[in-house]
Amino acid sequence: MTFENLQVSIQDRIATVYIYRPKKLNALNRATIQELHEAFKGLLANEEASVIILTGSGEKAFVAGADISEFSEYTVEEGKDLAAKGQETVFDYIANFPKPVIAAVNGFALGGGLELAMSAHFRIASDNARLGLPETSLGVIPGYGGTQRLPQLVGKGRAMEMIMTAGMIDAETAKDYGLVNHVTTLEELIPLAEKLANKILNNSMQAISVAIEAVNDNYKDGINGFETEIKNFGKSFGTEDFKEGTQAFLNKKKPNFK
Template identity: 85%
Template sequence: MTFENLQVDIENRIATVRIDRPKKLNALNRETIEELHQAFKALLSDEDTAVVILTGSGEKAFVAGADISEFSDYSVKEGKDLAAKGQETVFDYISNFPKPVIAAVNGFALGGGLELAMSAHFRVASDNAKLGLPETSLGVIPGYGGTQRLPQLVGKGRAMEMIMTAGMIDATTAKDYGLVNHVTTIEELLPLAHKLAGKILNNSMVAISSAIAAVNDNYKDGVNGFDTEIENFGTSFGTDDFKEGTQAFLNKRKANFK
């Protein structure tokens, strides 16, 4: 896969998607958002990819925000279309992606960058990371799911404070808040993400995909996540992975999931 603003590498069933606009601190423009959609769409059908790591180029920034120069003169309708299309094609798409997505947050994750990291299934961060939603300082609000996902992750009060003050928090605070799972050095960030991806690969990807859907349904209005869990739990009994996993356990050997 070749892109103007992304690097995509696949090795040992792990795809690394790297946003590559270092001179712009990897800021999201329309082209990058479209390329992210195309990359994830391709990885969805790629049989050699089981886990995705999402990160930014360099050591300064994961994604420092959206490219403000592109929408500074937008109308109300254009603003709504910008948020709706972005959420549908990238942020919600990644959140509901059936393969695990780990965000490796290297440096600044601000505005759309933090929203992109929050759309991943979980996050690890370098110790120089700074995270925040500064949109209110520009006279706008987060438009790529930030007002919804941040309270889910850190709680309403902390999310309100971060959005209202437009301030940044460091990696240690983000871990204390539950916004990131692990903090490490910039040098060890991708090795840690790959180590976690390796642990995921030991398990049934079919079951993990079902679990992602069940967990996500807990956060959808009008959807009973418990019902999804019951349905997907029952469906698991009809899979080859269930047969292999239970037989491996009973025979005291490592499962060989296909």
């Protein structure tokens, strides 16, 4: 896959997606959002890619925000359409992606950048990371799921403070809040992401896929996550991975999942 604003590589079943707009601190524009959708759609169909690491190019920024120059003159309807299409094609798409997605946050993750990181299934950060939702300082609110996912991750009070003050928090504070799982040096960020990805690869990708669905359903209005869990738990008994995993356990062997 070749893109103008992304770099995508696959090695040993791990796909790494770099957002590559170094002159713009990897800010999201419409073209990059479309390319992200195309990249993830391609990775969904690619059997060589089982786990995805999402990160930014360079040392300064994961994604420093949205490209404000593109929407500064938008009307009400254009603004609404911008948020709706972005959420559908990228942010919700990644959040519900059936393959694990790890966000490796290097440097600034602001506005749409933090929203992109929050759409991943979990996040790790380098010690130079700075995270925040500064939209209210521009006279708007987060439009790519920030008002919904941030409270889910850090709690209502902390989310309200971050959104209202438009301030940034450092990596250690983000870890304390539960926004990121691990903090490491910039040099060790991708190696740590790969280490975690390899731990994931030891397990049943089929089981992980339906576990993602069950966890996500707990946060969706009108859907009973417990019912999804029961359904997917039952379905697991009909898979080859279940037979392989249980037999390997009983025979004290390492499972060989397909």
